[in-house]
Amino acid sequence: FFSDPESHGTFHNHFMESVRPLIELIDSLRLIGIDEDIGLPSIAVVGDQSSGKSSVLEALSGIALPRGSGMVTRCPLELKLQKIKKGPWSGTISYRDNKETVHDPLKVDHLVREAQNKLAGNTVGICEDLITLEISSPDVCDLTLIDLPGITRVPVHGQPEDIGDQIKTLIEKFISKRETIILVVVPCNTDIATTEALRMAQDVDPEGHRTLAILTKPDLIDRGAETDVLNIVQGKVIPLSKGYIIVRCRGQSDINNKIPLEKAKQTEIKFFRNHRYFSFLLNDGRASTQCLADKLTKELVDHIKKSLPYLTEQIQTRLLNVQRELKNYEQGPPMEEELMGPFLSSITMEFSDLINELSRTGHSKHKNIYTLLRPVFQTWDMHLRETQVLFTEKVKEMIEKYNEMHRCRELLTFNDFCEYERVIKDHVADLQDPAMTLMKQVREIVQNEFKVVGDSSFERYPQLKYIVSNLINDIQSKQETKVEKRIKEFIYMEQLVFTQDKVLQQKLNESVIPKAAGLDTSDDTHYENGDDDDNIFNSEGCALLDTRNLTPDKLFLYYKIVYQRLTDYVPMLVTLFLLKDSAKILRQQTMELRIEADLVKLLSEESERGCKRADLKQRLERLTQAQDLISSRL
Secondary structure: OOOOHHHHHHHHHHHHHHHHHHHHHHHHHHHOOHHHOOOOOEEEEEEEOOOOHHHHHHHHHOOOOOOOOOOOOOOOEEEEEEEOOOOOOEEEEEEOOEEEEEOOHHHHHHHHHHHHHHHHOOOOOOOOOOEEEEEEEOOOOOEEEEEOOOEOOOOOOOOOOOHHHHHHHHHHHHHOOOOEEEEEEEEOOOOHHHOHHHHHHHHHOOOOOOEEEEEEOHHHOOOOOHHHHHHHHOOOOOOOOOOEEEOOOOOHHHHHOOOOHHHHHHHHHHHHHOOOOOHHHHHOOOEOHHHHHHHHHHHHHHHHHHHHHHHHHHHHHHHHHHHHHHOOOOOOOOOOHHHHHHHHHHHHHHHHHHHHHHHHHOOOOOOOOHHHHHHHHHHHHHHHHHHHHHHHHHHHHHHHOHHHHHOOOOOOOOOOHHHHHHHHHHHHHOOHHHHHHHHHHHHHHHHHHHHHHHHHHOOOOHHHHHHHHHHHHHHHHHHHHHHHHHHHHHHHHHOOOOOOHHHHHHHHHHOOHHHHOOOOOOOOHHHHOOOHHHOOOOHHHHHHHOOHHHHHHHHHHHHHHHHHHHHHHHHHHHHHHHHHHHHHHHHHHHHHHHOOOOHHHHOOOOOHHHHHHHHHHHHHHHHHHHHHHHHHHO
16 A cells, blocks of 8 residues: 555555535535534544654644643634645634634644633633644545544543533433444553444444444553454454544654654554564555555545435435424514614614604503693692682781781781782792602603613613613603703792782783672673773772772682693693603614624624524524525535
């Protein structure tokens, strides 16, 4: 097999050129993440600790990977080797959100250890997160391998008690897939029947159709045990359809002596060629790292060819299932960031329309908002009516005790208007607190109704719902401050005790006061014509009415004017500022959310339904891309 290396190299190059499209197809499918939905053809490397896994991978990749005693591989390491015709060596390591390109192969060991520490911690635990190491070089074969943590039975210091079970669960996750070729690494100087790695492979691949075994460390076997090793390689102990290959890689002493990988390969060929028992295995293609590389490439390509029809069928089946399942979920935000802006505008416009309808007609999802406001306004009106009686009693009490407590310089039967004015002022001032109570009740109702609309409009977007809720709070607080100022101003104005003469004259005409004073008010044509000279309340009439006993009734008439102004003005004021204007401001500020917004954050969904829909959309995109890739390359 190795008698003519040049012809072998030519054959190998032609072979790789013919199969590279298949390998690139699988790598492209893996790159878009389709292996989250279906299993892809791959080679998983498993072995007990110190079985020589790292040495085998080092020989195949041409780079020094982390090695040593104890647990070295603590995360699954996907090793993607790509042969290039010419050019410098380059490597890229990626995991989670980290990605780094390196041009010095000696740095790989450190980068892999650093990645494992970040993922699994600086202890001796493991992590299921995948580390991907891509190598491009003229000196490697086109191959993708996944190195898994070495199997251990007894936890060492610092490891959890169930570390062995954790590792086995992780390994089974990979090797149980029917698309995976299981590469079992077994040292020649151990009893293969007791190897845990091979036993696990047999559990998931009892017929041995997917398992290829690598025998390492042939230079360490005891003299006289060579025949036993040959029996294993020839499948006489544990038969495997893909068979066995024996390799001799760099040992620790070779590394300590700084023997290069290329020289180690030459030493390996020399070892097998000159070996009394194993030399024929070299010619049969069952010994050496080069045979292993060729064998793995061929097995992977054959496996890809066999898997492609099933792979295509799986993609189509899952694509249909995802499309059907996605129909059960309402339309959510787009996955593309450039489409998120128009989508945000759309849902905020719908919210704006609902708020506008609420402020214009009062219509909301459950009931009209005015059915909530009207009882508050009626309570205010009732309070004003009830205080009329209290007001009249205060005036009567003042008149009864006028001479003793209120009379100043005025003559007997004369009155000081300032004393009556003070009663009105004090009474009106006491109405400020009930007016503020009304304002706060209205704010609570309006704010709650606005939030109900916001919560229903942005139910699936917690960040957006939170922002809109804060907007509502801020707007209501600012509007409440304005209303509070206006109410205080109006209460203060009402303490001026003023109304137009004709307004009070009209009230007096409609009352029983003129009759009580013995005046005839049946002829009111002069009043209606605006003739003040002939009106019953000319100087002579007013003098007749100006008695203390009539004063409570006259002030009561004035209070009715105050009542009419307050019972309407305060509800109108709070409705304007807390409902109408607030709605207008809220609509404007909501529509401005798109400006300089973090759209991805605003439209992120945390609900289980939203997360499920987002996952289905991502799967749909992956499966569609995978289907297009296969269609375009086959």
